[in-house]
Amino acid sequence: xxxxxxxxxxxxxxxxxxxxxxxxxxxxxxxxxxxxxxxxxxxxxxxxxxxxxxxxxxxxxxxxxxxxxxxxxxxxxxxxxxxxxxxxxxxxxxxxxxxxxxxxxxxxxxxxxxxxxxxxxxxxxxxxxxxxxxxxxxxxxxxxxxxxxxxxxxxxxxxxxxxxxxxxxxxxxxxxxxxxxxxxxxxxxxxxxxxxxxxxxxxxxxxxxxxxxxxxxxxxxxxxxxxxxxxxxxxxxxxxxxxxxxxxxxxxxxxxxxxxxxxxxxxxxxxxxxxxxxxxxxxxxxxxxxxxxxxxxxxxxxxxxxxxxxxxxxxxxxxxxxxxxxxxxxxxxxxxxxxxxxxxxxxxxxxxxxxxxxxxxxxxxxx
Numbered sequence: 001x002x003x004x005x006x007x008x009x010x011x012x013x014x015x016x017x018x019x020x021x022x023x024x025x026x027x028x029x030x031x032x033x034x035x036x037x038x039x040x041x042x043x044x045x046x047x048x049x050x051x052x053x054x055x056x057x058x059x060x061x062x063x064x065x066x067x068x069x070x071x072x073x074x075x076x077x078x079x080x081x082x083x084x085x086x087x088x089x090x091x092x093x094x095x096x097x098x099x100x101x102x103x104x105x106x107x108x109x110x111x112x113x114x115x116x117x118x119x120x121x122x123x124x125x126x127x128x129x130x131x132x133x134x135x136x137x138x139x140x141x142x143x144x145x146x147x148x149x150x151x152x153x154x155x156x157x158x159x160x161x162x163x164x165x166x167x168x169x170x171x172x173x174x175x176x177x178x179x180x181x182x183x184x185x186x187x188x189x190x191x192x193x194x195x196x197x198x199x200x201x202x203x204x205x206x207x208x209x210x211x212x213x214x215x216x217x218x219x220x221x222x223x224x225x226x227x228x229x230x231x232x233x234x235x236x237x238x239x240x241x242x243x244x245x246x247x248x249x250x251x252x253x254x255x256x257x258x259x260x261x262x263x264x265x266x267x268x269x270x271x272x273x274x275x276x277x278x279x280x281x282x283x284x285x286x287x288x289x290x291x292x293x294x295x296x297x298x299x300x301x302x303x304x305x306x307x308x309x310x311x312x313x314x315x316x317x318x319x320x321x322x323x324x325x326x327x328x329x330x331x332x333x334x335x336x337x338x339x340x341x342x343x344x345x346x347x348x349x350x351x352x353x354x355x356x357x358x359x360x361x362x363x364x365x366x367x
Contacts, residue, residue, distance in 0.1 A: 033088075036085065040084055040088040044084050048073065051069065051101070052101055054069050065128050065132070068129070070106065070109065071136060072132055072135050074105075075140055075143065080098065081098050082143065083178050083179055083336065085336060087204050088204075090201070090203060091169060091203075091337075146179055149174035149175050149176040149180065149335055150174060151175060152175045153175070154323065155325070156327065156328045157327060158328045159227050159327055159328065159330075160330060161329050161341065162264065162329075163300065164222075164341060168196070168198070168340055169204065169337075170193060170335060170336055170337065173191075173335045175190060175191060179337075188305045191324050192324075193327060194300070196217075204217060216291075216297055218299060218300070219290065220268060222288055223264060224284065224285060224286060225274075225280045225282055225283060225284040226264075226282060226302070226329075227282050228280065229258075229279075230277070231253060231274045231279075233252075233253070234272055238251050238293055240269040240270075240292050249301075250293020251271070251272055251287070252264060252265040253272060255280065261322075262304045263303055266291060266292055266295045266301050267286075268287065268288040268290030272287040274286055302327070303327070305319050305322040305323065305325055306323040
């Protein structure tokens with residue numbers, strides 16, 4: 001149900017509904033999930049494999065080239081450890097693959113024969129130092145950007161964690177594009193978080209290429225209010241399927257807390273429990289996580305913004321052009337690859353797809 005709200009009215013008193021607000025302050029688009037999986041596999045599996053082979057080959061070609069390539073490999077592995085979205089493949093791969101490839105690189109030094117002096121590649125010896133140096137410096141810059149993405153500027157807002165009951169993973173989060181794509185599309189969403197759930201095996205869904213929203217562990221997870229405040233807008237009528245039309249935020253809730261406005265987006269259809277004008281407190285149930293609106297898979301999108309100080313503009317415009325507010329979840333600034341929460345008894349049972357379908361049916365019957 002789309003609702004109209006006085007604080008989101010224009011300067012001339014014309015209220016703007018949820019769809020218009022979404023077009024004015026869109027939640028930016030994401031890569032299709034399968035493409036994201038393919039890109040992640042390229043970064044964390046294929047390229048390190050090629051670098052290990054390069055260490056093996058070049059260590060027999062030119063004095064020092066193998067060691068220089070090994071340094072490049074090490075820097076690259078630090079970059080993917082910090083910046084790759086590991087949950088697209090498996091969260092635990094973050095702690096397994098980088099040490100594996102580094103060990104393979106160390107064992108590969110000196111294991112190949114040098115090329116013959118009359119071979120075509122032998123004449124390229126002078127290119128190697130420049131190429132290795134350039135690539136190493138490039139990935140060192142990317143590593144520095146990932147580290148910088150763990151810092152924020154401005155006055156943050158303290159929130160309690162909006163999800164509980166299992167382990168949750170930050171798919172997008174941080175202060176720059178190296179760890180959080182949101183700022184590329186909307187400065188007001190620079191500190192936005194995209195959160196998914198993980199199983200004990202480190203996966204975010206019941207299969208590697210899920211076709212239904214219910215296969216994701218986070219789908220239907222209870223969403224709790226992260227702060228005390230006033231509900232200033234809510235919507236609960238969008239289909240709970242990714243990109244099914246309607247507002248970009250899908251089913252969502254805007255909460256005003258002090259001078260900041262907090263958006264929680266992509267909620268499940270029929271699950272929103274709060275309405276405009278309602279005073280809410282931290283920890284109060286708000287709804288359930290879904291995949292409505294501009295989402296390629298179920299996840300929680302949350303960000304905060306201080307509206308731009310231009311009274312002649314609509315609140316929608318002021319939010320879209322407002323100041324991004326860093327989020328401190330339980331006192332911590334979360335970035336990509338961080339997790340929070342813990343597993344509880346019963347989580348393994350809930351990861352069984354049949355159990356989840358039955359639970360979803362009971363939830364829908366009770367609405």
